[in-house]
Amino acid sequence: MRILVTGGAGYIGSVVTAHLVEAGHEVVVLDNLVTGHRDAVAPEATFVEGDIADASVTGPVLADGIEAVMHFAAYSLVGESAEHPEKYYRNNVVGTFGLLEAMREAGTPSLVFSSSAATYGEPEVVPITEDAPTRPTNAYGATKLAMDHMIGFYCAAHGLGAVSLRYFNVAGAFGTRGERHAVETHLIPLVLQVPLGQREAISVFGTDYPTPDGTAIRDYIHVNDLSRAHLLAVAACTPGEHRIYNLGCGDGFSVREVLEVCREVTGEPIPAVEVGRRAGDPARLVASSERIQAELGWLPEFGLPDMVRDAWAFAQYRANDFPDEV
Numbered sequence: 001m002r003i004l005v006t007g008g009a010g011y012i013g014s015v016v017t018a019h020l021v022e023a024g025h026e027v028v029v030l031d032n033l034v035t036g037h038r039d040a041v042a043p044e045a046t047f048v049e050g051d052i053a054d055a056s057v058t059g060p061v062l063a064d065g066i067e068a069v070m071h072f073a074a075y076s077l078v079g080e081s082a083e084h085p086e087k088y089y090r091n092n093v094v095g096t097f098g099l100l101e102a103m104r105e106a107g108t109p110s111l112v113f114s115s116s117a118a119t120y121g122e123p124e125v126v127p128i129t130e131d132a133p134t135r136p137t138n139a140y141g142a143t144k145l146a147m148d149h150m151i152g153f154y155c156a157a158h159g160l161g162a163v164s165l166r167y168f169n170v171a172g173a174f175g176t177r178g179e180r181h182a183v184e185t186h187l188i189p190l191v192l193q194v195p196l197g198q199r200e201a202i203s204v205f206g207t208d209y210p211t212p213d214g215t216a217i218r219d220y221i222h223v224n225d226l227s228r229a230h231l232l233a234v235a236a237c238t239p240g241e242h243r244i245y246n247l248g249c250g251d252g253f254s255v256r257e258v259l260e261v262c263r264e265v266t267g268e269p270i271p272a273v274e275v276g277r278r279a280g281d282p283a284r285l286v287a288s289s290e291r292i293q294a295e296l297g298w299l300p301e302f303g304l305p306d307m308v309r310d311a312w313a314f315a316q317y318r319a320n321d322f323p324d325e326v
Helices: 011-022 055-063 078-083 085-106 139-158 187-192 223-236 255-266 290-296 304-321
Strands: 002-006 026-031 046-049 068-071 110-114 161-166 169-171 202-205 220-222 242-246 272-275
Touching (some): 002 011, 011 223, 026 055, 085 139, 110 139, 139 242, 169 187, 169 304, 187 304, 202 255, 220 304, 223 242, 223 290, 255 304
Parallel strands (some): 002 026, 002 068, 026 046, 110 161, 161 242, 169 220, 202 272
16 A cells, blocks of 8 residues: 655654555655654655645645555644644644645545544543543644544545544654654653663652552553554545544553663663642543454553663664764
């Protein structure tokens, strides 16, 4: 299959691209390189630098035999989205509208969208199922929900077949492809900065939550498991249908559990500083993946130690080969 991967120079997009190439697909990557990295793109893929909102770019790319699109091109920093919602609506929502219009004009039949469990906001029931109310608490989650809604209406009106995948925290790496964020907000790479000498300690926000060890519990998924879900999803696209699947690890892991695994993997003590809760942080956020397990046969294969080991190997590689980035 000839597949277009938007945002394919980013963390998740580059890993999915590599897996698609390994599976024998012909891949075209479209990325404006605002947050992505050209060297993260598999050399076997065709790279096009450009923006998804630019019809002069997306039109010719899609017209060149593209059979499906995997869409990762979105800004994703929650804090930044609160400060600059206009940036997020312009890129995420308006950009996706431009992509959908270009797909409609080219007759591209299938779309897999990298959505987010942030669309649910603070849930009433955990684990979160696809039937849970969608009440995003930040502009990032709101734009992802708007994108999901738009995709659903395009499926109903124009016969597009689409699958949206919603998940929380992605971790791990695939060889030399991992997290290279200019502004790092994810717990595992932040913790691993301590044994690398890039920070003195890791802050633990809140130790009095109603959880077994008092720290917040979050859902984590290995980037390779996530990639495999995207490959299953593209094969499941059905004309006129918009399927939504949550991806989760099951029970989630607490901040203390993540810290302990990081200490075990790195062999370093990794000091932690306990501070107060952050406003709006729920005690537990975990997604249910029962629907995708039942319908597509997806199950996570990698646990937290795998995620940390792969992330640690990549963090060391990045520190050695890309010292200007860290």
